[in-house]
Structures are given as structure tokens and as C-alpha cells.
Amino acid sequence: MKKNSVMTGASPSAEPIVRIRGLRKSFGSHVVLNGIDFDVLPSQVVVVIGPSGSGKSTFLRCCNGLEQPEGGTVEICGRTLVQDGRMLPDHDLNALREEVGMVFQSFNLFPHLSVLDNVTLGPRKLRGLSRKEAEERAQALLTKVGLAHKALAMPASLSGGQKQRVAIARALAMEPRVMLFDEPTSALDPELVGEVLQVMKLLASEGMTMMVVTHEMDFAREVGDVVVVMDGGGIIESGQPATIFTNPTQERTRSFLQAVLTRA
Numbered sequence: 001m002k003k004n005s006v007m008t009g010a011s012p013s014a015e016p017i018v019r020i021r022g023l024r025k026s027f028g029s030h031v032v033l034n035g036i037d038f039d040v041l042p043s044q045v046v047v048v049i050g051p052s053g054s055g056k057s058t059f060l061r062c063c064n065g066l067e068q069p070e071g072g073t074v075e076i077c078g079r080t081l082v083q084d085g086r087m088l089p090d091h092d093l094n095a096l097r098e099e100v101g102m103v104f105q106s107f108n109l110f111p112h113l114s115v116l117d118n119v120t121l122g123p124r125k126l127r128g129l130s131r132k133e134a135e136e137r138a139q140a141l142l143t144k145v146g147l148a149h150k151a152l153a154m155p156a157s158l159s160g161g162q163k164q165r166v167a168i169a170r171a172l173a174m175e176p177r178v179m180l181f182d183e184p185t186s187a188l189d190p191e192l193v194g195e196v197l198q199v200m201k202l203l204a205s206e207g208m209t210m211m212v213v214t215h216e217m218d219f220a221r222e223v224g225d226v227v228v229v230m231d232g233g234g235i236i237e238s239g240q241p242a243t244i245f246t247n248p249t250q251e252r253t254r255s256f257l258q259a260v261l262t263r264a
């Protein structure tokens with residue numbers, strides 16, 4: 001079900017959950033982010049698209065402190081993660097990171113732990129939940145992602161789509177305020193993409209605040225409240241999917257969309 005802006009509560013006057021100002025990041029002399037300003041409002045689904053190498057993943061990784069920017073500010077839930085390129089000290093950084101769930105292209109499950117233990121580890125170790133509490137929460141989340149029957153399985157026995165759904169359950173177990181998805185379906189065989197997108201659509205319909213880097217244009221069009229187009233280290237335009245996909249203001253957006261949609 002596609003949300004509307006009333007259901008999302010994402011009114012322009014709402015306080016942003018993620019607030020980014022002047023974000024700059026380089027690798028050596030290569031400027032990857034050239035001063036990004038952006039807000040993510042509660043319950044918004046922001047889909048970040050753009051050509052390969054345009055800085056999408058780096059942008060996302062700066063939003064939970066996985067990359068250290070040289071300049072600019074990132075605030076999560078009103079607390080400062082990075083200011084003028086300086087990160088929070090480790091202890092505070094870890095606490096703030098718990099507000100931000102991240103799902104990677106490559107799943108990153110712990111291979112030596114069962115599905116259930118993958119999902120309970122964070123809440124037990126970082127949130128101090130008892131095993132019983134953590135397992136109850138994990139079972140509910142595994143049910144939500146359609147994998148209750150795999151609780152005792154090991155990651156190696158799962159398909160890529162199942163691994164990614166476990167990774168989503170694991171991130172949700174920390175009860176994050178915002179979920180970041182970095183190309184969550186790019187490593188999957190085409191027939192497994194749908195089951196992961198379905199879970200993401202469910203989260204969106206429940207009002208989860210999400211930032212999603214993806215090459216899945218149908219997802220961007222159907223589920224995104226805002227589509228952000230990156231190119232050359234900056235946001236070249238952003239807006240509602242209907243506008244971005246039918247009437248982009250930038251020629252670069254038009255040619256990018258033409259290229260990916262023709263390829264699909």
C-alpha cells in the first residue's frame with residue numbers, strides 16, 4: 001500500500017529525523033560529496049538514485065558514521081552525529097548508531113550464529129534484554145519478514161533473499177528510528193528481489209522512516225515519498241517520484257533515467 005503524505009505525517013513542519021548540512025567527503029583528492037544539505041522527515045521514504053560512482057553509498061554511510069566526512073553536520077533525532085567533520089566520541093557514536101538501522105548489499109550476517117542468534121545478539125549485548133525478551137522480539141520480527149520457520153537455521157543454508165530478510169529483522173530488533181538500506185537487492189538473483197522489496201514496502205506502510213539507495217526504479221516510483229537524484233557528488237534534484245520520473249528539471253536526470261529504464 002502506498003502511503004500518502006498525510007498518513008506518513010511527513011508534513012514540512014515536522015522536525016527532521018535526519019538533518020544534513022554542508023556534508024563534504026573526499027577520498028584523497030577525489031571529492032565524492034560536495035556539500036550536501038538534506039532533511040528526512042518522520043515516516044518519509046527517501047529513495048536515492050543516480051549513476052554509479054555518484055556518491056550514493058558514501059552519502060548513506062555518512063548518515064550513521066560509517067564514513068567520516070571532512071565537513072558539515074549530520075544530526076539524527078536532534079542529536080549531533082558529526083559536526084564540522086568531527087565525529088562524536090566512540091561511546092556516544094555507538095549509542096546514536098543504535099537509532100539507525102543499516103542493511104547492506106552483502107547481508108553481513110554472522111555466519112557462525114543461527115538466524116535467531118543473529119537477531120537477538122544486538123538487543124542482548126547492547127540493549128541489555130534478557131535472552132527470553134530478545135527471543136520473543138526476534139520471533140515476532142522473523143514472522144514479520146516471513147522467516148519464523150528458519151529461526152534455528154544457519155545463514156549458509158539460506159537463499160540470498162532470506163539472508164537479506166534476516167538482516168532486516170536484525171536491524172529492526174534494535175528498534176531504530178530510521179532505517180538505511182544500501183542497495184539491499186543488488187546482490188540478489190532477480191527472482192529473489194521481490195521478497196525483499198515486499199518487506200521494505202511493509203515497513204514503509206507501517207511508517208518506518210527510511211533512506212534507500214537502490215537501482216530499483218519501480219520501488220522508487222511506487223514507495224518513495226521523495227526521490228533524490230545524485231550526480232557528481234551532489235543532489236542535482238529531489239522531489240516526488242511522479243515529478244522526477246515524468247518531468248525532471250535536470251537534463252542529467254532525464255538521461256540517467258532514460259538509460260536505466262531502457263536497460264530494464
Ligand SMILES: Nc1ncnc2c1ncn2[C@@H]1O[C@H](COP(=O)(O)OP(=O)(O)OP(=O)(O)O)[C@@H](O)[C@H]1O
Binds near residue numbers: 032051055057058059
Ligand atoms: N573507501 C574508499 N576509498 C576510495 N574511494 C572510494 C571509497 N569508497 C568510495 N570511493 C569512491 O567514491 C566514489 C563514490 O562511491 P559510492 O560508492 O558512494 O558511489 P555510488 O553512487 O554508491 O556507486 P554505485 O551505484 O556504483 O554503488 C566512487 O568513485 C568510489 O570509487
